[in-house]
Amino acid sequence: MAMVRAFKNIVSYVRELKPRKDTSRIEVRIVRLWRNYNKESGNTIEMVLVDKEGTRIHASVGEQLIKKIDDKLREGDAIVVQLFKVYDAIGEYRTTPHPYKIGFFQTTSLRVFFDEDEPIESILNKKTGYLSFSTNLGFHLPDQELVFFYEDEPIESTREWVPRKRGFAIGRIAHIQPSGDKLYFLRVLLNWVRGPTSYEDIRTVDGVLYPTYEDACYALGLMDDDKEFIEAIKDASDCSSATYARKLFARMLVSKSLSPPHVVWEATWEYLTDDILYKKRRETGRPDMNLTIEQIKNIALTEIKNHLLSNGRSLKKWPHMPKPEDFGSYNGNRLIDDELKYVVEDQLKENERLMAMITDEQRGVYEQILDAVLTDSGGVFFLYGYGGTRKTFVYRALSSAIRSRGMIVLNTASSGIAALLLEGGRTAHSRFGIPIDADEFSTCKKMEPGSDRAELVKAVKLIVCDEAPMMSIHCFETLDRTMRDIIRSSEEKPFGGKVVVFGGDFRQILSVIPGGEDPIETMAKEVYGKAFQTSTDKDLYRHRAILTPTNDEVDKINDYMLSQLPEFLNSVKVAGMPRHCLKLKVCAPIMCLRNMDVADDLCNGTRLIVTQLLPHVIEGRIITGNKIAGHPVWIPRMFVTPPDTKFPFRIRRRQFLVTLASAMTINKSQGQTPESVGLFLPRPVFSHGQLYVALSRVKSRSELKILITGKEGKTQTKTLNVIFKQMGSDELGDRLYSGASRFLTTSCHGGMSI
Structure with missing residues (x-):
């Protein structure tokens, strides 16, 4: 490794950089900039720099310098760097073909470079990211590059630009969740638009410059089809009042399932506002009251706005979505209010x-x-x-x-x-x-x-x-x-x-069930009663649940319980999320697998009873907490991406984020206290505290039934527990x-x- 010192006022080219060679400075542009973390070097800023000749080199900023440099560097900036280190570029994965890389240290000097005649307004409003290379330091790339996609960007080889060969990558576009909004749509376009030289080029489709990346995606036909959500709103409106349809629409907004919400609104506003006039006539006691279409829309939009606010969202997020008349007039703190x-x-x-x-x-x-x-x-x-x-x-x-x-x-x-x-x-x-x-x-x-x-x-x-x-x-x-x-x-x-x-x-404290011929059948009858198949008790599943350590046993018990109930609905699911095949029937208990609508108590773990199955929505009645019966809750299919996967790509699917809930894993039961619990243990628990959580779900010994079986299905009277001594209650309190x-x-x- 060598330090490059400024003995002479000479501008060096990147190709001239070598360890143990004294040079003055380099003038380069930052074409890629990202943060990185590993156990050895901690947090770092990594960059790919390119000079006037088009030669690229990798540069790193250590953790101790991040605060000093972080707010001064942006992608697209042209910078002058002095007093840096040059050392060998080692490692299996490299961002450039250059044999060396640059390191910044405490005395490294850098400044952003601008043309002398460039207006101050241009400098202050300088864009980052995809800048034209024809400004500032005179960086020029061959015209050939403008025909490539982002992922096909050429690499420098022997000072000539050639299309890169498959198998070598200078980097990849980072994965962005749909919740990333503008960045997500920009990422989609970067894989579609050829040779953009500015942000405006990326947003231009067939000669039309669109105001947002989302609009450009929609114009290119890259957005998801929202016909299903339109039909779901119509189904909900036909089977219940428009009040619940408006909540369903707000739920879709909260889950970020709608591509262009204003399109769905325009297609369904008549269904969403169907009961507004009736409700106002009832509230005012004036059966002859009339409202204009705009007034009716305004009232509906106000309800949707309030429901979004109760979930920590706002209509501001969707610029094309119509707003109620008083939108933006409130200047207080809604959270405090x-x-x-x-x-x-x-x-x-x-x-x-x-x-x-x-x-x-x-x-x-x-x-x-x-x-x-x-x-x-x-x-x-x-x-x-x-x-x-x-x-x-x-x-x-x-x-x-x-x-x-x-x-x-x-x-x-x-x-x-x-x-x-x-x-x-x-x-x-x-x-x-x-x-x-x-x-x-x-x-x-x-x-x-x-x-x-x-x-x-x-x-x-x-x-x-x-x-x-x-x-x-x-x-x-x-x-x-x-x-x-x-x-x-x-x-x-x-x-x-x-x-x-x-x-x-x-x-x-424990309590054990005597053995039975069929362990699952025995447990089901102990918890839900011998006649649960024909029971008409609307609260049968509210106070009862069977707990077991793993999802395999949960699936077996849920399959058995479902087989005892009379029709089912098949729906394909995402591997690694809800089950691939979801079988449902009316009166079956289900559980939410995501926080869908906190204001309506639809949280991860909320249990419901299925009351109606429609082509695009599930109607259910919440049985968790204080909401026992009455108002229906509508659940649409939503987009979901598995948080982790063994594949080198991301999966996104649209599905119902629910699962059967006659049985559930022990971890899912945390926070609930049913009146009767069955604990099915065909194998020992596998983590610290898991057995305790299962045993502490009930208030008394008589309300807990335990069935322990061995590998051959024979009943047993004891099981292994998992306890980490260092996780005792005193230490746990200290760690909290x-x-x-x-x-x-x-x-x-x-x-x-x-």
């Missing part, structure tokens, strides 16, 4: 009702936490208790007490299914923007100082996070870092000095938050402690 919408008098009555039923032990927990809130002393509390000790009751009592004083409480949980049990509950990831793959460096998304979410966190008095042991310690550290940054205080208190309550449970300023422990006669 939503949390202050509770009626103080109602909350006071609810608190009085709950306090009349509270036990002495619960009162002790309640008073300690409430005192910390009212005195603004802050603190981090850990509320422990096994299933049935009424931890949710304590959360409700605290929430009603604080809300009756006009203060804000944020009820969260680690999963959507657990959040349904809390009033106004949301997942912690959704509420605070905690990354799914949080690490020791991550921060909460969309919680910059001054943002609506940041102002909400500053105004909150109590944060509750139920089922905290299900979350990584990095999630809590991420929230702590972000809150400390937002709530700047002279005292270094955890979570910015706010009162935070984590909840979890840890204990339970190692820097907690307060950790209180009281006696727990009834199974609850704080």
Whole structure:
């Protein structure tokens, strides 16, 4: 390795760079720039640079220099670099054919280069990414390059441009999820448009310049066909009121399933507004009331807008989608306003009702936490208790007490299914923007100082996070870092000095079922009753579930349960997501596999009863949480991409994101407390705490039935458990938050402690 020093004021070409050769400087353009991470070098910035001759070389910026250089470099910039290192380019995968690469270090000097006569407005508004190479430093590429696709871009070889050979790649276009919006559509176009020299070229189709990449994709016929969603809305409108059709339309928007939402709106607005006039006549008591078409559309769009806002979305995301007349006129903080919408008098009555039923032990927990809130002393509390000790009751009592004083409480949980049990509950990831793959460096998304979410966190008095042991310690550290940054205080208190309550449970007892000839049949009859096939009890599946460690056993039990019910619907599914073949019947219990609509309680783990099967939608009735019967819920097919796959490409499919739920995996049951549970163990559990989770789902020994079988199907009376000694409850509490300023422990006669 050698350091290139500036002894002479000479501009060198990239082809002249060699280790141990002193040169002055190089003038290059950044044609590729990306971030990289590996265990050896940590976070780095990687670049591909090209000079006036078209020769390319790889350059790296070490982790210690990222903060210094990050905001100064962009793709497309022409830069002058001095005092850098040149060393051998080693490794199996290389981004350029150049034998050497460049390294930046502490004294490396660089500056962005512009033409002297270039207007200042042009410099300030300089575009990044796909720039024409005919500006600034006079970089010119042969005209031949303009006939290639992005993936066919030529490489430099012996100072002549030739089409690259298959088998060598200078890089690849990064995968972008459809939720990436503009970047996603840009990526689609880069694989379709030949030889673009500017962003405008990419958005031009048949001589027409389109305002957005999405419009250009639609003009090229690259967008998904939305006819199915149009038919789904029509089906929902025909079988129920337009109110549910509007919720279905909003659900499609939330899931980002619609390609051009305004096209679907124009095709279905008559179905979506069918009941508006009737509802207004009823509300006003004026049967002769009339509204114009524009007024009717405005009311429907307002409902859709409000439903999106309750799910953390906005119509602003879709520029071509029509907006209600008052759209954009609101200047307040909707997040704070939503949390202050509770009626103080109602909350006071609810608190009085709950306090009349509270036990002495619960009162002790309640008073300690409430005192910390009212005195603004802050603190981090850990509320422990096994299933049935009424931890949710304590959360409700605290929430009603604080809300009756006009203060804000944020009820969260680690999963959507657990959040349904809390009033106004949301997942912690959704509420605070905690990354799914949080690490020791991550921060909460969309919680910059001054943002609506940041102002909400500053105004909150109590944060509750139920089922905290299900979350990584990095999630809590991420929230702590972000809150400390937002709530700047002279005292270094955890979570910015706010009162935070984590909840979890840890204990339970076994009960074993005597053997039967058919293990699955025996378990089904023990849990659902001997006549479940002909039962008309609408709440049969609400309070019962069979738990088993793996999806293989879940599928066997679900197949058996379905075979006992009378019609089915076949639907092809994505491998690695829901099952390839989904068999459904009316009255079968199903479970959501994604957070579809938090405002309507359609979360990952929500269970429903199928009430109707239509060509494009499933109608169901929620049986999880407090919503037992009544209003139907419509589930359309949605786009889904498996998070991980062994294939070198991504799969995206449109499907119903549900599965049968007569049985479920033990992990899926976390956060639920059915009245009766059957635990089927044809093999031992395979992870720490899994057996505990299964055994703690019920409130008493008599409500739990266990069937253990061996390889030959013979019943047994014992099974192996998996316990990691280093994951004891004390250490787990420490790992939940190692820097907690307060950790209180009281006696727990009834199974609850704080």
